[in-house]
Amino acid sequence: MSFSFWVDILSCIFLSYTLMLMLIYVVSALVSYRVIRQHVAETSFVDFRQILTSPLSPKISIIAPAYNEALNIVDNAKSLLALEYPNFEVVIVNDGSKDDTLQRLIDAYQLEKTSFLVQQQVECKEIIGVYKARDEAVSHLTVVDKRNGGKSDALNAGINVCAGELFACIDVDCVLERDALLRMIKPFLEETDKKVIATGGVIRLANDCVISDGRLIEINVPRNLIARAQVLEYMRAFLLSRVAWAKINGLLLISGALGLFDKQTVVEAGGYSHKTVGEDMELVMRMRRMMEERKQPYAVRYIPDPLCWTEGPTSWDILGRQRNRWTRGLMDCLKFHRKVFFNPNYRTMGMISYPFWFFYEWLAPIVESLGLIFSIILWILGIINGSSFWLLLATVYSYAVCLSCLAIWVDQKTYLQYRSKRDLGRLLMIALIEPFFYHPFTVYSSIRGNIDYLRGKKGWGSMTRQGLSKPATPASTS
Amino acid sequence: MMPISLTEWKVELENTWLDSLSPFQLLLLTLVVISTLMAVFLVVSVFLLMLVRNRKKRWADALQARIEDGITIWLAGDYSIQELIITFQQEIKKDPRAIKIILNVIFATSKLFRQEGQSALRQLLTGLNLHQLCYKLLKNWHWYQQAYAIQIIGQLQLEHALPLLKRKLKTKNRTLRLELITAMFALGGQSWLQEMDYTTAHLSEWEQIVLLERFRRLNIDQLPPFETWLTSTHTGWVLFGIRLCRHFNRFDQVLELGNLLTHPDKKVQMAVLDAFDYLGSPEIVPFLIKYMPQATGDRLRTTLRVLGNQGDPDLVRFLIPYTEHPDLSIQVSALSALKEMGLTKIELRQLSSNPQYIDHMFDPKRP
Numbered sequence: 001m002s003f004s005f006w007v008d009i010l011s012c013i014f015l016s017y018t019l020m021l022m023l024i025y026v027v028s029a030l031v032s033y034r035v036i037r038q039h040v041a042e043t044s045f046v047d048f049r050q051i052l053t054s055p056l057s058p059k060i061s062i063i064a065p066a067y068n069e070a071l072n073i074v075d076n077a078k079s080l081l082a083l084e085y086p087n088f089e090v091v092i093v094n095d096g097s098k099d100d101t102l103q104r105l106i107d108a109y110q111l112e113k114t115s116f117l118v119q120q121q122v123e124c125k126e127i128i129g130v131y132k133a134r135d136e137a138v139s140h141l142t143v144v145d146k147r148n149g150g151k152s153d154a155l156n157a158g159i160n161v162c163a164g165e166l167f168a169c170i171d172v173d174c175v176l177e178r179d180a181l182l183r184m185i186k187p188f189l190e191e192t193d194k195k196v197i198a199t200g201g202v203i204r205l206a207n208d209c210v211i212s213d214g215r216l217i218e219i220n221v222p223r224n225l226i227a228r229a230q231v232l233e234y235m236r237a238f239l240l241s242r243v244a245w246a247k248i249n250g251l252l253l254i255s256g257a258l259g260l261f262d263k264q265t266v267v268e269a270g271g272y273s274h275k276t277v278g279e280d281m282e283l284v285m286r287m288r289r290m291m292e293e294r295k296q297p298y299a300v301r302y303i304p305d306p307l308c309w310t311e312g313p314t315s316w317d318i319l320g321r322q323r324n325r326w327t328r329g330l331m332d333c334l335k336f337h338r339k340v341f342f343n344p345n346y347r348t349m350g351m352i353s354y355p356f357w358f359f360y361e362w363l364a365p366i367v368e369s370l371g372l373i374f375s376i377i378l379w380i381l382g383i384i385n386g387s388s389f390w391l392l393l394a395t396v397y398s399y400a401v402c403l404s405c406l407a408i409w410v411d412q413k414t415y416l417q418y419r420s421k422r423d424l425g426r427l428l429m430i431a432l433i434e435p436f437f438y439h440p441f442t443v444y445s446s447i448r449g450n451i452d453y454l455r456g457k458k459g460w461g462s463m464t465r466q467g468l469s470k471p472a473t474p475a476s477t478s
Numbered sequence: 479m480m481p482i483s484l485t486e487w488k489v490e491l492e493n494t495w496l497d498s499l500s501p502f503q504l505l506l507l508t509l510v511v512i513s514t515l516m517a518v519f520l521v522v523s524v525f526l527l528m529l530v531r532n533r534k535k536r537w538a539d540a541l542q543a544r545i546e547d548g549i550t551i552w553l554a555g556d557y558s559i560q561e562l563i564i565t566f567q568q569e570i571k572k573d574p575r576a577i578k579i580i581l582n583v584i585f586a587t588s589k590l591f592r593q594e595g596q597s598a599l600r601q602l603l604t605g606l607n608l609h610q611l612c613y614k615l616l617k618n619w620h621w622y623q624q625a626y627a628i629q630i631i632g633q634l635q636l637e638h639a640l641p642l643l644k645r646k647l648k649t650k651n652r653t654l655r656l657e658l659i660t661a662m663f664a665l666g667g668q669s670w671l672q673e674m675d676y677t678t679a680h681l682s683e684w685e686q687i688v689l690l691e692r693f694r695r696l697n698i699d700q701l702p703p704f705e706t707w708l709t710s711t712h713t714g715w716v717l718f719g720i721r722l723c724r725h726f727n728r729f730d731q732v733l734e735l736g737n738l739l740t741h742p743d744k745k746v747q748m749a750v751l752d753a754f755d756y757l758g759s760p761e762i763v764p765f766l767i768k769y770m771p772q773a774t775g776d777r778l779r780t781t782l783r784v785l786g787n788q789g790d791p792d793l794v795r796f797l798i799p800y801t802e803h804p805d806l807s808i809q810v811s812a813l814s815a816l817k818e819m820g821l822t823k824i825e826l827r828q829l830s831s832n833p834q835y836i837d838h839m840f841d842p843k844r845p
Contacts, residue, residue, distance in 0.1 A: 041622045045653050050691045189684035391506040398513035405520035
């Protein structure tokens with residue numbers, strides 16, 4: 001077969017891949033917008049505070065793993081303890097910190113070691129002690145001290161200690177909306193013919209936002225361009241995509257920064273895996289697989305309300321490591337659960353969600369890079385002319401800008417998080433320029449992640465956070 | 479250079495560039511044009527939205543302030559209702575959108591009042607003929623408009639609307655149904671809730687929690703027809719019936735509740751145990767003794783706890799066998815219940831093969 005035959009075949013593959021991706025994004029954006037509108041209308045009739053006094057509210061345990069968080073841990077704990085919910089406990093798991101994270105908590109809340117029967121329901125490293133406060137006002141705080149074992153191990157220890165029917169896993173340095181638990185509990189309670197096994201919430205970036213006493217006071221678009229591009233990226237992902245996936249009960253990922261889980265299902269599925277850095281996605285996939293194999297009706301829900309604010313990386317180095325880790329986590333998940341790939345027994349998960357993640361999340365950076373290289377070669381060889389090459393780039397660019405504008409528009413029509421002209425201007429400006437500098441870097445980091453994965457790299461890599469409205473502090477995740 | 483007309487320009491473009499494009503290039507060009515136009519439309523729309531929103535907000539804020547002031551002065555007695563109605567009618571004449579703001583303010587203000595205050599606001603509402611608007615909204619195509627009208631009807635006690643509400647009781651929309659039940663309850667139409675579709679439609683846990691809290695706040699003695707709900711084929715309604723008994727201290731329902739311990743749904747059994755725990759009547763004991771052998775897991779633990787809370791030494795003999803139960807958590811529950819019944823640490827140590835549990839139970843630092 002001739003060279004031109006292969007060129008035609010490859011061109012068709014790249015073109016149909018791109019068109020399909022564009023179509024999926026448009027459809028999911030339309031579905032998401034419809035769902036969000038319906039959700040906003042429904043919640044306008046709900047006074048969430050009404051259930052604050054209800055004895056029927058199921059108990060929720062908030063599990064927050066902490067590793068070397070001494071500087072902010074007391075403020076973070078204070079913020080968690082002040083959440084609005086009638087029946088909850090906060091379980092902070094000190095994952096063998098090398099600094100005085102534990103001591104600061106002990107001093108701040110006058111904690112004392114208690115005699116506590118720990119049922120080893122899921123695998124975790126040795127628990128050295130369980131601490132409770134003497135003060136009744138913070139009787140809902142439990143601090144677990146354990147040997148270092150990483151985030152998933154710390155979460156498992158929290159699961160073993162906590163008493164709630166449901167547990168929320170959160171990053172200790174996130175800022176939650178006061179009513180986050182009240183909103184997240186709703187899907188668990190309103191489903192009548194399926195078991196809701198997990199609910200996720202929207203994560204937004206808090207860089208340059210004003211935060212005081214663990215509460216978000218003022219929302220701003222970050223000045224830092226990397227963080228600003230992430231604001232837009234999170235808006236696209238959370239507002240235009242995940243809502244639609246949840247609508248068809250196809251959500252595979254609930255962000256580790258905020259998720260509410262049915263404890264019994266998690267325990268039966270075996271808890272968080274120690275074998276991957278993508279433990280959040282892996283757990284959801286394993287739970288779903290288990291429910292599918294048991295033929296039990298279930299749902300993974302999603303709340304489009306902005307509930308959790310987190311700090312995004314502001315340097316290329318940290319962003320690169322984060323994306324590298326996400327890619328390796330994704331590859332682990334796809335590898336561990338390859339059995340479901342186009343397996344009709346797993347219904348939506350096997351036939352739609354897994355293939356999407358395989359083709360359009362994992363392969364997308366690779367296909368995109370190859371497609372670009374392929375087009376350049378064709379141009380150099382004179383197989384396509386300059387017009388075609390530039391038209392290709394213009395198509396991808398204009399579509400990316402259009403999608404970003406759509407995300408901003410949906411936000412304006414629904415939650416209206418960014419109200420000032422300045423913020424809108426900044427967002428639109430970044431929508432125009434991020435395809436030139438931010439997107440290529442994330443693609444490059446993903447490819448590095450693929451290479452590192454094949455080389456057998458494990459672990460999180462060090463992360464540095466500035467701290468939300470707090471003095472800059474170096475910290476590293478376990 | 480001579481300026482060329484638009485038609486000439488188009489012709490020139492077609493002849494020079496568009497004509498030379500391949501189908502593939504035309505496809506790409508179409509995508510670029512569509513995406514760009516869409517992006518421009520969205521950007522313009524975002525800024526227009528912002529402008530309109532800001533302008534509307536300024537107007538609405540000013541109007542709302544005037545309406546609130548008017549109502550405050552009227553409620554203080556410095557204004558007659560006729561004067562207020564005329565003022566508001568002038569506002570509506572100036573801008574018909576004022577109706578919605580006036581309705582919102584009356585509704586929001588009524589939440590701050592009870593009895594006389596609410597009655598005065600109802601008078602104002604009917605004086606402005608806004609009750610007719612509420613009835614009209616009940617027929618609106620959008621469910622949220624209907625729900626809003628139902629909220630106002632319930633809040634402002636527009637009793638004439640009861641037959642209209644009754645017609646909607648079979649609705650499939652859950653938010654609407656929730657508002658309907660609340661409004662009918664507030665209007666004293668509890669008996670009409672009998673018409674509710676409790677045989678085919680589900681009632682979720684969320685709806686139950688919200689309704690129970692709303693009922694409690696309404697502070698009304700007469701309960702909805704929960705006796706019939708207890709016999710529903712749908713667990714949600716049965717659960718709701720049980721929870722109503724618990725919340726409203728219906729000791730007279732112990733017999734009916736006890737019989738529900740044989741219900742096939744474990745959630746129902748658990749709700750009965752929870753109600754028994756709350757009601758704490760001695761009449762519950764025979765039901766629990768009978769139920770114990772068939773209970774497992776959480777339900778058995780709760781049964782043991784409820785029996786323990788009775789504090790009756792005669793029940794000790796029923797609990798002792800469970801101190802050797804293969805499930806560790808059941809053992810602990812049985813020992814805790816026996817402790818509640820007054821058994822000493824020494825007596826409990828004799829019953830348990832794991833003395834550390836007993837030490838743990840008597841540990842003052844135990845959470």
